Amino acid sequence: MFMSVVSSAIKMGGVVLKKASGIKAGILSAFIWGSGQFLNRHYTKGIFFLIAQIVFVMCLPSIYEGIRGFVTLGEKATIIEGSKVIHGDNSIILMLLGIVWLFIGIVFLCIYIANIRDAAIYYRQRKEGKDVLEDKEWFNRFKERSFPYIMLIPSVVLILLFVAVPIIFGFLIAFTNYSAPDHLPPKNLVSWVGFKNFLDMFRLPMWNDTFWGVLTWTVIWAIISTLTSYFGGLGVACLVNSRRVKFKKFWRTIYILPWAIPGMISLLVFRNMFNGQFGPINTYLRKIGAITQNIPWLSDPLLAKIVIIVVNFWLGFPYFMAMSTGVMTNISPELLEAARIDGATPRQEFRYITLPLVLYATAPLLIMSFAGNFNNFNVIYFLTDGNPINPNYKFAGSTDILITWIYKLTRDNRQFHMASVMSILVFIVIATISTWNFLRTKAFKEEDMLQ
Amino acid sequence: MIRETAYTTVSNPNTQPKRTLVYSFSETVKTALTYCLLVLIALFVLIPIVWIVGSSFNPASSLLSATAFPEDPTIKHYLKLFTETKFPYWYLNTLKIALVNMVISVILTSTSAYVFSRFNFKGKKVGLLSILILQMFPSFMGMMAVYNILWQLGLLDTHFGLILTYAAGQIPYNTWLVKGYLSGIPRSLDEAAKIEGASNLYIFRTIILPLIKPIITFVALSQFMAPWMDFIFPRMILSSPEKMTLAIGLYDMISGNTNNNFTTFAAGAVLVAVPITILYVSLQKYLIQGITAGANKV
Numbered sequence: 001m002f003m004s005v006v007s008s009a010i011k012m013g014g015v016v017l018k019k020a021s022g023i024k025a026g027i028l029s030a031f032i033w034g035s036g037q038f039l040n041r042h043y044t045k046g047i048f049f050l051i052a053q054i055v056f057v058m059c060l061p062s063i064y065e066g067i068r069g070f071v072t073l074g075e076k077a078t079i080i081e082g083s084k085v086i087h088g089d090n091s092i093i094l095m096l097l098g099i100v101w102l103f104i105g106i107v108f109l110c111i112y113i114a115n116i117r118d119a120a121i122y123y124r125q126r127k128e129g130k131d132v133l134e135d136k137e138w139f140n141r142f143k144e145r146s147f148p149y150i151m152l153i154p155s156v157v158l159i160l161l162f163v164a165v166p167i168i169f170g171f172l173i174a175f176t177n178y179s180a181p182d183h184l185p186p187k188n189l190v191s192w193v194g195f196k197n198f199l200d201m202f203r204l205p206m207w208n209d210t211f212w213g214v215l216t217w218t219v220i221w222a223i224i225s226t227l228t229s230y231f232g233g234l235g236v237a238c239l240v241n242s243r244r245v246k247f248k249k250f251w252r253t254i255y256i257l258p259w260a261i262p263g264m265i266s267l268l269v270f271r272n273m274f275n276g277q278f279g280p281i282n283t284y285l286r287k288i289g290a291i292t293q294n295i296p297w298l299s300d301p302l303l304a305k306i307v308i309i310v311v312n313f314w315l316g317f318p319y320f321m322a323m324s325t326g327v328m329t330n331i332s333p334e335l336l337e338a339a340r341i342d343g344a345t346p347r348q349e350f351r352y353i354t355l356p357l358v359l360y361a362t363a364p365l366l367i368m369s370f371a372g373n374f375n376n377f378n379v380i381y382f383l384t385d386g387n388p389i390n391p392n393y394k395f396a397g398s399t400d401i402l403i404t405w406i407y408k409l410t411r412d413n414r415q416f417h418m419a420s421v422m423s424i425l426v427f428i429v430i431a432t433i434s435t436w437n438f439l440r441t442k443a444f445k446e447e448d449m450l451q
Numbered sequence: 452m453i454r455e456t457a458y459t460t461v462s463n464p465n466t467q468p469k470r471t472l473v474y475s476f477s478e479t480v481k482t483a484l485t486y487c488l489l490v491l492i493a494l495f496v497l498i499p500i501v502w503i504v505g506s507s508f509n510p511a512s513s514l515l516s517a518t519a520f521p522e523d524p525t526i527k528h529y530l531k532l533f534t535e536t537k538f539p540y541w542y543l544n545t546l547k548i549a550l551v552n553m554v555i556s557v558i559l560t561s562t563s564a565y566v567f568s569r570f571n572f573k574g575k576k577v578g579l580l581s582i583l584i585l586q587m588f589p590s591f592m593g594m595m596a597v598y599n600i601l602w603q604l605g606l607l608d609t610h611f612g613l614i615l616t617y618a619a620g621q622i623p624y625n626t627w628l629v630k631g632y633l634s635g636i637p638r639s640l641d642e643a644a645k646i647e648g649a650s651n652l653y654i655f656r657t658i659i660l661p662l663i664k665p666i667i668t669f670v671a672l673s674q675f676m677a678p679w680m681d682f683i684f685p686r687m688i689l690s691s692p693e694k695m696t697l698a699i700g701l702y703d704m705i706s707g708n709t710n711n712n713f714t715t716f717a718a719g720a721v722l723v724a725v726p727i728t729i730l731y732v733s734l735q736k737y738l739i740q741g742i743t744a745g746a747n748k749v
Contacts, residue, residue: 096599147651148570152578155563155622161600162619163585166593173595236492244482245489253732254493257500260731264680264698265720268705269503272713278515280502314495319742326739365742375589377683382702403589407683416595423592431587438583 026120033112036119040126044139049115056108063105070098073176074189091190095172099165173420174198180414197421207418210393210405217305218401222374225312230366232313233320234358240321241328243346252325259318267382270311274298299388301398308399312379316369320362327361328354367437371430380404402426507717514713528718538719540693541700548610548617548678548696555618556625556674561667563622564629565655569641579627586623591683598687608690616684617677625670628745632666633659669741672734679727697723 025036033056034049074089122133133141174197177183178190201207240251258266273279274297285291298304331354339349380386386400386408395413396405402422409419498519505519507528532538566572567579597616598607606612640662641654649657660667678685678696685696701723705716731738 092595092599093603096596096603145572148566148572148575151562151566155559155626156578158559158615158619159582159585159622162597162616163593163623164581166596166600167585167588169596170588170592170594239485239488239492242485244478244485251489251493255496256732256735257728258496260728260735261500261724262676262680262727264682265701265724266499268701268716269499269720272514272705273499273502275514278513280514280517280519283515314499318496322735322739323743326743361743368745378680381682406589407591410591410594411687420592423589427588427592430589431584434587 025123026116029116029119033115036116036123040119040122042122042133042135042138044135045118045142049111052108052111052115056112059104059108063101063108066098066101067105069094070102073191074185077189078187087186089189090186091176092178092185095176095190096165096169099168099172103160103165170420170423173416174424176417178416178420179418184414193417197417201418201421206394210396211422213390213393214396214400214402214405217399218374221305221308221401222370222376224309225316225373225376225379226366226370228309228313229316230320230362230369232317233322234324234362236317237321237324237328237358238350238354241325252321255321256318258314259322263315263378264382266315267311267378270307270314271298271383274307274311298384301388301390304384304388304399308379308383311383312373312376315379320365320369323362323365324358327358331357364437367433371433374401374429374433375403375426376401377403377407381407503717504721506714507721509714509717512711512714517713517717528714529722531715532718532722536704536715536719537692537695537700538722541695541697542722544610544694545678545696545698548614549675551610552614552617552678553671553675555614556621557667557671559618559622560625560629560670561660561663562655563626564633564663565659567626568630568633569638569659579630582623582626586627590620594683594687597684601688607688608694610689610694613678613685613688613696616688617674617681621670621674621677624745628741629663629666629670632663632744636662665737665740666744668734668737669744672730672737673741676727676731679723 025039027036028039029036029049032050033053034046037043037046037049069089072094073091074094076088078088079086175192175194176190177193177196178185182188183190201211236255239245240248240255245251273281276282276294276296276299279297281297282291282294285295296303297307335353336349339353344352380399380401381404384397384399386397386404388398390396390398393400395408395415400408403426406419406422406426409415409422502517502519505521506517508524508526509517509521510523510525510527511517512528567575601607601612601616604612606615641658644654644658645651680698681696682698682702685699689695689699697719701716701719704712704719
């Protein structure tokens with residue numbers, strides 16, 4: 001009822017305006033959304049925009065409050081008077097809501113601009129006497145064109161809520177003082193601090209030493225773990241693929257097991273096997289008289305690192321073995337036969353045909369695996385938990401890599417601001433590798449040597 | 452020693468040419484060495500597995516006394532899992548989360564990939580680029596925010612909250628993956644159907660879905676697997692003991708007092724690992740395909 005009154009009023013107003021002067025429909029739409037569309041006789045569209053405006057006006061106070069909260073991060077701290085707690089603002093919730101409302105505001109801004117543009121374009125066309133899409137036609141086309149958007153709505157909402165907003169939030173935390181013990185909502189307020197955390201990371205010796213120490217081990221770990229698994233896997237694949245070996249499938253099935261067994265379980269098993277006090281390895285070595293004292297497998301910094309790499313090899317080589325085998329069995333038989341006719345020995349055949357093809361096909365996996373190991377939370381966390389404790393490090397142990405350090409900072413020590421700084425640095429590393437890999441593979445996608 | 456190895460190529464139109472070996476002494480040595488190496492690697496792979504399986508049948512409960520081949524095997528730890536711990540709950544919870552997550556993820560990913568690969572619309576490029584960037588961030592950079600968002604939505608300590616987190620998190624990577632696979636399939640099939648007047652949803656269901664089955668199997672499998680061993684998100688989102696997943700339950704079983712619950716943990720580990728391992732080994736073809744596609748396309 002209300003709607004029809006409004007629309008007819010606008011329609012009449014539009015007619016009056018059109019007759020009176022050449023005021024552009026765009027200007028009309030700039031004030032009352034959809035009114036320009038009514039002037040163009042696009043009623044359905046006009047109603048859409050009008051509804052959008054009504055929703056926008058209803059949201060306006062929330063958008064304002066959201067942005068205000070985002071800028072100030074709360075003004076009223078929680079006060080405790082005797083036994084009474086007066087709850088103040090929760091900076092973290094304000095920040096989150098701020099990001100959400102900012103998003104919603106941007107959506108409305110886009111609708112608003114589309115509304116003005118649309119009105120102006122069709123108004124000009126109509127004035128110039130061109131054939132303009134009729135209301136009904138437009139609606140049919142709209143239905144057709146909106147299919148991709150409708151299909152994407154659930155995904156987009158979920159990504160925004162659980163991926164995009166959290167990442168933006170995580171990114172912004174690096175510019176606040178959100179941390180224990182003095183800036184922990186809901187008890188205290190959090191405020192913006194600019195680049196202070198980044199400067200602290202490199203200026204304060206404790207943070208700085210930990211950062212470089214952990215980073216060095218992370219890089220060493222990522223390189224060694226990737227290379228050992230890669231070449232180990234490749235070697236085993238070649239071995240099994242050798243013409244001497246019978247029952248290839250049997251061997252492959254055994255070797256694939258570490259990949260198939262859930263990683264966390266294997267890691268917890270290894271953690272117990274290498275247990276310095278009660279573990280079966282030390283028990284066995286003592287029993288056969290190889291050692292008299294327990295070997296501190298996981299409590300000596302260097303030994304723990306070696307154990308981590310060996311265990312990771314156990315976990316990682318089957319993956320590369322499976323991948324290389326996949327490539328090897330896909331090499332075209334004609335290619336190998338051609339080489340044989342040309343008099344190639346099996347060794348040459350392997351060296352000049354099989355190996356290059358396998359290396360070529362698995363190189364992207366190598367790069368992605370490096371990125372994966374750089375962030376390999378499970379191996380470190382379940383095997384050593386980052387221990388042994390390193391007295392020179394802040395909140396990190398000797399075997400901690402960046403990602404487990406970030407986890408400890410967040411979960412155990414509530415140093416969210418520094419964890420966020422570190423996440424940004426990790427992102428820069430991973431993004432560089434991934435982008436390089438992406439461009440490389442796109443550029444060299446053509447490969448018809450493989451079947 | 453003169454090498455007397457000779458090869459003859461047997462041509463067969465149906466199979467690839469095979470070599471027959473004429474054995475000599477040096478060949479025999481090499482073969483023996485090869486098999487030695489194979490057996491050594493097999494031992495390296497199998498020892499931890501045999502040890503944990505054996506441990507689960509040990510009569511004592513401590514790590515110190517756990518041996519690979521117990522003298523008087525018992526299944527009492529398996530019984531203990533079902534009577535004294537919340538293991539059955541954890542198992543069913545994890546199974547439920549894994550299945551629902553798999554279904555939601557497949558629906559979301561396949562529809563988005565279909566739209567991105569077969570339609571032209573405003574914002575397509577921006578959308579593809581943003582998800583490409585989003586998937587490069589370490590997944591728990593947004594951990595604190597996810598926690599607070601779930602809290603605001605009243606979804607903390609619910610399985611639904613955990614499922615939403617998983618299903619949303621996989622969209623960026625898997626959409627690129629499936630989209631890449633779809634670009635390799637000629638459009639002529641679905642365009643022909645379109646000319647015949649078939650609706651988009653009909654085309655998606657009857658033409659596209661069957662075509663992308665291999666890559667969708669990979670997405671389904673990897674999404675089914677994820678909840679079994681993911682530790683970070685359930686630890687953050689779930690807090691009631693009866694809502695826990697297996698990863699948390701098993702971890703807690705041995706993280707405190709390593710020496711005392713060990714054999715019960717071993718029994719639980721075996722019960723989890725056996726079905727997952729069988730699933731993995733039998734579907735490894737799809738896994739390899741999917742991973743290779745992922746490394747090449749994304």
